[in-house]
Amino acid sequence: MPTRIASIEPPMSFPALVQAFFTDYLVEQRALSPQTVAGYRDAFTLFLTFAHQNLGKWPATMNLSDITPTLILAFLDHLEMERHNSVRSRNIRLAALRAFLKFASHHDLSALQTIEQDLAVPMKRFELPLPEFLSREEMLAIIGDPGMTWISRRDHLLLGLLYNTGARVSEIIHIKVADVVLDGAACVHLYGKGRKQRAVPLWKSTVKEVRAWLRLNPTMGNDSALLPNRDGQAMTRNNVTQRLSLAVIKASKTVNSLLGRHVSPHCIRHYLPFLTMSSHVKASVGMLGI
Structure with a gap:
């Protein structure tokens, strides 16, 4: 055969x-x-x-x-x-x-x-630049006032959460209503890279604003995006970047150091995290009533 x-x-x-x-x-x-x-x-x-x-x-x-x-x-x-x-x-x-x-x-x-x-194509070597950071005055100017419109109040909460938590944009836009704990030890559950989870304490001022936001949006369920776009869907990275850019332009009218400055969402992360703040920064935070 x-x-x-x-x-x-x-x-x-x-x-x-x-x-x-x-x-x-x-x-x-x-x-x-x-x-x-x-x-x-x-x-x-x-x-x-x-x-x-x-x-x-x-x-x-x-x-x-x-x-x-x-x-x-x-x-x-x-x-x-x-x-x-x-x-x-x-x-x-x-x-x-x-x-x-x-x-x-x-x-x-x-x-x-x-x-x-x-x-065999190699990775390119580079030097890490010194991280850019915002002063307390600059950050508070960017956050600004809540305003009267739905968009302005959402943006105020968005920027406040970025400042409070030091979260990545990907973490912020995926926060659902159920991820926010407002009673007792108030915190927000974040889901980061590699499915890592962490709970970040919320300041009193942030808790107050989240409560006001939920009262303004009574139809939001536990699975709803906390920070939705006009269509009720979660914001995108581009949405966040655009809203931050507009806030910086507005803030630069009163804070000269922001004129012509590019402020990315990641720049806000360079501000000292709440849990590792120096006593000087904690004193500044205390002045905010948080």
């Missing part, structure tokens, strides 16, 4: 690899958080768009062999020079590509040599 030769399955196509990377590897095997998966997705969207512009190929027609060190380096330069991304952001995008290439190396042995060359 003739010897039967075992059939060898052809390697997965590039679109199938990308789909398996996200659905099977990131979600099912590694069980990464939706925020982390979204970060990988954004990196791939940028990279595939750049590859299409430079190679003239749609993602559906690409091959692993198209991803060369030259293309990767050109993409990274594009991020820095044209999109004005920081070196840190550049390295995060590269880390996402590396994770995919390592995954792909287990599914397409014919591309091992190309993948090995791609993985």
Whole structure:
């Protein structure tokens, strides 16, 4: 009888690899958080768009062999020079590509040599700049007054919570009504990177404002976003950045040090956290009645 030769399955196509990377590897095997998966997705969207512009190929027609060190380096330069991304952001995008290439190396042995060359593209070294911070006067000017409109009161609570908790934007926009404890030891439960959870104490002034906000929005349920947009959905990162920028512009009319200054949500995080405040800062907080 003739010897039967075992059939060898052809390697997965590039679109199938990308789909398996996200659905099977990131979600099912590694069980990464939706925020982390979204970060990988954004990196791939940028990279595939750049590859299409430079190679003239749609993602559906690409091959692993198209991803060369030259293309990767050109993409990274594009991020820095044209999109004005920081070196840190550049390295995060590269880390996402590396994770995919390592995954792909287990599914397409014919591309091992190309993948090995791609993985040799190094991370870029950089010096950490001194963190920018806001003074108490600047922060209070940015928070401003609650105002009379629904939007102004929401923004006042948003900025106050950022100041009180030192939370990341991703943590703030995902706060639900049920995450806020107002009785007894008032606190807010935050869900951060890597599914880490923590409870942050709330100042008396913040508790008072949350109560007023909930009275203004009696239809909010426990699963409702505490800080919704006009459609009742959770705010996005862009929403928060835009509202903060408008608040800074308004505050700069009375605080000259804010004129022309870019204040990001992360800048507020550099203010000393409540639990590690110096006695001098705690005294300042006490003056606020919190």
